[in-house]
Amino acid sequence: MNILVFLVPVALALGIAALFAFMWSLKAGQYEDSEGAGYRILSDEDLPK
Amino acid sequence: MMNAAQDTVDFSLYVRPANDGAATMDLAIAGVDCAACLDDIEGSMKACAGVTSARLNLTTHRLRLIWDPQIADAAGLVAALARAGYRAYPFEQSRVEAEEQARTQWLLKCLAVAGFAAMNIMLLSVSVWSGNATDISPETRDFFHWLSALIALPAAAYAGQPFFRSALAGVRTKKLNMDFPISLGILLALSMSVVETALHGTEAYFDSAVMLLLFLLAGRTLDQAMRRRTRAAAGNLAALKGETAHRLSDDGALVAVPVGALHAGDRILVRPGDRVPADGLIISGASELDASLITGETMRAPVSAGSSIYAGAMNFDGALTVEVTAAGEGTLLDDVARLVEKAGEARSRYMRLADRAARVYAPVVHVTAAATLVFWLLAGAGAHHAIIIAISVLIITCPCALALAVPAVQVVASGHLFRAGIYLNAADALERLAEIDTIIFDKTGTLTLPDPNVSNAASLAPDLLAQAARLAQSSRHPLAAAVARSAPQAVPLDGAEEIAGSGVRAMVDGVEMRLGSRAFCEAADETKPSSPDVSLIYLRHGERQARIEIRQSLRPDARATIEALRAKGYDIRILSGDRNEAVAPLAAQLGIASARGGADPAQKIAAIEELRAQGRKVLMVGDGLNDAPALAAAHASLSPITAADLAQAQADAVFLGDGLAPVAQALDIASQSRTLMRQNLGIAVIYNLFAVPLAIAGYVTPLIAAAAMSGSSIIVTVNALRMRGARKEKAVEPVRRTPPVALATRRQS
Numbered sequence: 001m002n003i004l005v006f007l008v009p010v011a012l013a014l015g016i017a018a019l020f021a022f023m024w025s026l027k028a029g030q031y032e033d034s035e036g037a038g039y040r041i042l043s044d045e046d047l048p049k
Numbered sequence: 050m051m052n053a054a055q056d057t058v059d060f061s062l063y064v065r066p067a068n069d070g071a072a073t074m075d076l077a078i079a080g081v082d083c084a085a086c087l088d089d090i091e092g093s094m095k096a097c098a099g100v101t102s103a104r105l106n107l108t109t110h111r112l113r114l115i116w117d118p119q120i121a122d123a124a125g126l127v128a129a130l131a132r133a134g135y136r137a138y139p140f141e142q143s144r145v146e147a148e149e150q151a152r153t154q155w156l157l158k159c160l161a162v163a164g165f166a167a168m169n170i171m172l173l174s175v176s177v178w179s180g181n182a183t184d185i186s187p188e189t190r191d192f193f194h195w196l197s198a199l200i201a202l203p204a205a206a207y208a209g210q211p212f213f214r215s216a217l218a219g220v221r222t223k224k225l226n227m228d229f230p231i232s233l234g235i236l237l238a239l240s241m242s243v244v245e246t247a248l249h250g251t252e253a254y255f256d257s258a259v260m261l262l263l264f265l266l267a268g269r270t271l272d273q274a275m276r277r278r279t280r281a282a283a284g285n286l287a288a289l290k291g292e293t294a295h296r297l298s299d300d301g302a303l304v305a306v307p308v309g310a311l312h313a314g315d316r317i318l319v320r321p322g323d324r325v326p327a328d329g330l331i332i333s334g335a336s337e338l339d340a341s342l343i344t345g346e347t348m349r350a351p352v353s354a355g356s357s358i359y360a361g362a363m364n365f366d367g368a369l370t371v372e373v374t375a376a377g378e379g380t381l382l383d384d385v386a387r388l389v390e391k392a393g394e395a396r397s398r399y400m401r402l403a404d405r406a407a408r409v410y411a412p413v414v415h416v417t418a419a420a421t422l423v424f425w426l427l428a429g430a431g432a433h434h435a436i437i438i439a440i441s442v443l444i445i446t447c448p449c450a451l452a453l454a455v456p457a458v459q460v461v462a463s464g465h466l467f468r469a470g471i472y473l474n475a476a477d478a479l480e481r482l483a484e485i486d487t488i489i490f491d492k493t494g495t496l497t498l499p500d501p502n503v504s505n506a507a508s509l510a511p512d513l514l515a516q517a518a519r520l521a522q523s524s525r526h527p528l529a530a531a532v533a534r535s536a537p538q539a540v541p542l543d544g545a546e547e548i549a550g551s552g553v554r555a556m557v558d559g560v561e562m563r564l565g566s567r568a569f570c571e572a573a574d575e576t577k578p579s580s581p582d583v584s585l586i587y588l589r590h591g592e593r594q595a596r597i598e599i600r601q602s603l604r605p606d607a608r609a610t611i612e613a614l615r616a617k618g619y620d621i622r623i624l625s626g627d628r629n630e631a632v633a634p635l636a637a638q639l640g641i642a643s644a645r646g647g648a649d650p651a652q653k654i655a656a657i658e659e660l661r662a663q664g665r666k667v668l669m670v671g672d673g674l675n676d677a678p679a680l681a682a683a684h685a686s687l688s689p690i691t692a693a694d695l696a697q698a699q700a701d702a703v704f705l706g707d708g709l710a711p712v713a714q715a716l717d718i719a720s721q722s723r724t725l726m727r728q729n730l731g732i733a734v735i736y737n738l739f740a741v742p743l744a745i746a747g748y749v750t751p752l753i754a755a756a757a758m759s760g761s762s763i764i765v766t767v768n769a770l771r772m773r774g775a776r777k778e779k780a781v782e783p784v785r786r787t788p789p790v791a792l793a794t795r796r797q798s
Contacts, residue, residue, distance in 0.1 A: 033106040
C-alpha cells in the first residue's frame with residue numbers, strides 16, 4: 001500500500017493543475033467566443049507569405 | 050442607412066483610450082452569418098492604415114478595434130466596414146449585460162471547482178466501495194475518507210455559493226425556493242460524512258454531495274450561457290437600430306452624433322424623413338409628424354414651435370429645430386412611465402413552476418425525514434443509526450432531478466426560440482406564455498407593418514411603378530421611401546433632382562418623370578383617398594400618370610397566423626390607440642370580432658385588468674410607447690423588434706422579421722416546454738417514490754445514492770433534449786446561413 005503515498009499526491013496534483021489551467025483559460029477570455037475559435041483554426045493568416 | 054454612410058458621424062463618445070496612446074471601440078455588426086465573414090471583416094479592417102488589432106467575436110457578433118488615432122479615425126473605419134458590406138454601429142455594454150457576463154464567469158468557476166472535486170472524490174470513493182466488498186483495511190478507508198473531506202469541504206464551500214446565497218435570500222424574504230432543500234441536503238450530507246469519518250465509519254457521502262453540486266451547476270451554467278447569448282443578440286439589435294441625430298453646435302455647425310450622445314438641452318435638427326431621435330420641444334419650424342410608433346394613431350398630426358415631440362415619430366415635410374428634454378419630462382412619457390411601474394407589480398408576484406414545486410416538496414421531504422428518525426428511535430435502533438437513516442432520506446430526496454427538471458427544458462426551449470428569431474427578456478416568460486388563453490394585439494406596427502407601403506400596386510402599371518421606385522430612391526420623404534420599398538433592389542435614376550416640398554424629377558427615356566405632390570405632377574385627380582389613413586403621392590411621365598396610395602399594410606402572414614391561433618382555441622382581440630374607423634376594417638379583414646380603437650394607455654390596462662378578473666391569462670402583443678403599460682400589465686407580452694424602446698423593455702420577448710408567425714411559434718414552443726417540464730417533474734416524483742422507501746428502510750448506501758441521483762438527473766436531461774429532436778423533424782426554422790452564392794455577390798459589391 002506504500003504506492004498510495006505517491007499515487008494519491010500525484011492524482012491530486014494533476015487535478016489541481018487542470019483546475020488552474022481552466023481558471024487561466026477562463027481569465028484569458030478563451031470562453032468568450034466558442035463559435036469563432038473553431039473557424040479561426042481554418043484561417044491562413046499565420047502562414048508565412 | 051444610406052444616411053449613415055453619407056454623414057461623418059462623431060463617434061467620440063464610444064471611443065476609449067487603450068494602451069500606448071491607441072484608441073479602441075466596440076462595434077455591433079449586422080449580417081455576420083458565416084465563418085467567411087470573420088476573414089472578410091477582420092481582413093478589411095486590418096487593411097486600413099493605423100488599425101493594430103481587429104477581433105470579431107462570432108458568438109456575440111461584435112468587433113473590437115484598436116487603432117492609432119493619429120492615423121485613422123472611428124468614422125472612417127465604420128465607413129470602410131460599410132464598403133465591405135457590413136453595417137456596424139458603436140456599442141456600449143449595458144450594465145445588465147455586464148452583470149450577466151460576470152455571473153457566467155462565476156458559474157463557470159464554480160463548475161470547474163465542483164468538477165475537479167467530483168473527479169478526485171469519485172476516484173477515492175470507488176476505491177472504498179470496491180474495498181468494502183473485498184479487503185480494504187480500516188486505516189486506508191479512514192485515510193481516503195479524510196482525503197475526500199479535505200477536497201469536498203472547501204470545494205463545496207466555494208462551488209455551493211450560488212445555491213447557498215439564493216437559499217439565504219429566499220429565507221430572508223420568506224419565499225422558500227428550490228435552493229433551500231438543495232443547500233440543506235448538501236450541508237447535511239457533508240456534516241454527517243465528517244462525523245462518520247471521525248467515528249471510523251464505513252460509509253461517507255462526500256461524493257454524493259459534490260456530484261449533486263456538479264450536476265446542478267452544469268444545468269445553471271447552460272441556462273446562464275443561453276440567457277447571455279440572447280441578451281447579447283438583443284443588445285446588438287438595439288445598437289444597430291441606433292440612429293444618428295444631427296446636433297447643432299453653439300457656432301451653428303451641424304454634427305452627426307449617435308443618439309446615445311445627446312443630452313438634455315442639446316439642440317438638434319430633424320430633417321424631413323428623419324425619425325425624431327429624442328424627446329424634445331420644438332423651437333422653430335413646422336411639419337407633420339406620424340406618431341404611430343408612439344400612440345398607434347395613423348393620421349399625421351401637424352406640429353409647430355412649442356409642441357412637445359417624442360422619440361420615434363416620423364417627420365414628414367418640414368425641418369424642425371428641437372431642444373432635447375430629459376426623459377420623463379414630457380407629460381405623455383410621465384404618464385406612461387408611471388403606469389408601467391404600477392402595472393408591472395402583478396407580474397413580479399408570479400411564482401415559477403420549480404418554486405411552486407419546491408414549496409410543496411420541501412415540507413413533505415423534511416417531515417418524512419423527521420418521521421423516519423422517530424420511527425427508527427421507537428423501533429429501538431440506536432440514536433446514531435436512526436440519525437444516519439434520516440439523513441440518508443434527505444440526501445436521496447435532495448432534489449437533483451427536480452432542480453434540473455425545469456432549467457434543462459428552459460435551455461433547450463430558449464435555444465429554439467433564439468433560432469426562430471425570438472429573444473426572451475424574462476427568465477420566467479416561457480412558463481407564463483404557456484398559460485395564455487387570450488391574445489390582445491395592438492394594431493399599428495403590430496398587426497400592420499411598422500412602415501407604410503404602396504397599397505394599390507395591383508391597379509398600377511408595373512413598369513410605371515418600377516420607374517417610380519427608382520426615382521423615389523433619390524428622395525428622403527417618407528412617402529417616397531414607401532414607394533422605394535416596393536422595389537428594394539431598384540437602382541437610383543441618374544440625374545434625379547429633389548425639389549423640397551414638391552417631389553423628385555428625372556429624365557426617363559428622354560421624357561421628364563415626376564414623383565411628388567398633386568400640384569407638382571399637375572394631376573387632374575380630385576377624388577378623395579378611399580380611407581382617411583391613406584396618403585397619396587402622384588407620378589407623371591409625359592402623358593402617363595398614376596396615383597399611388599400609401600398606407601400601413603398588414604403583415605404578410607397576419608391573416609394566416611391569426612387563423613392558426615384561432616384554430617388552436619385562443620381568444621383573439623384588437624386593442625388599438627388608433628381611431629375606430631381605422632381599426633374596424635382591419636378587424637373585419639382578419640375576422641376578429643372583438644376590436645376596439647381609441648384606447649389610451651390607461652384604458653388598455655383597464656381592459657386587461659377586466660379580462661384578468663374573469664380569470665383569463667392575457668398575452669399582449671404591441672409595439673408602441675402607448676402599449677408599454679399594457680405590455681407590463683399583461684400575463685405575458687411580446688413586441689416586434691421595431692417597437693419603441695420602452696415597449697421592448699417591458700415585453701417578455703421581442704421577435705424579428707416582418708411576419709407575425711413568431712407569435713404562434715413562441716406560444717407553441719412555450720406550451721411544448723411546459724409539457725416537458727411537467728413530465729420531468731413527474732419523473733422526479735416517480736424517482737422519489739422508488740428511492741424514498743428504500744432510504745426509509747435503511748438500505749441506501751453511498752453507492753446507491755450516487756447511482757440513483759445521477760441516473761435520475763440524466764433521465765430528466767435526456768427527456769428535455771427530446772424537444773430538440775421533435776422540432777428538427779418539423780424543420781420550421783428559417784434558414785439563417787447565407788448560401789455561398791449570395792456571399793459571392795456581396796463580396797463583389
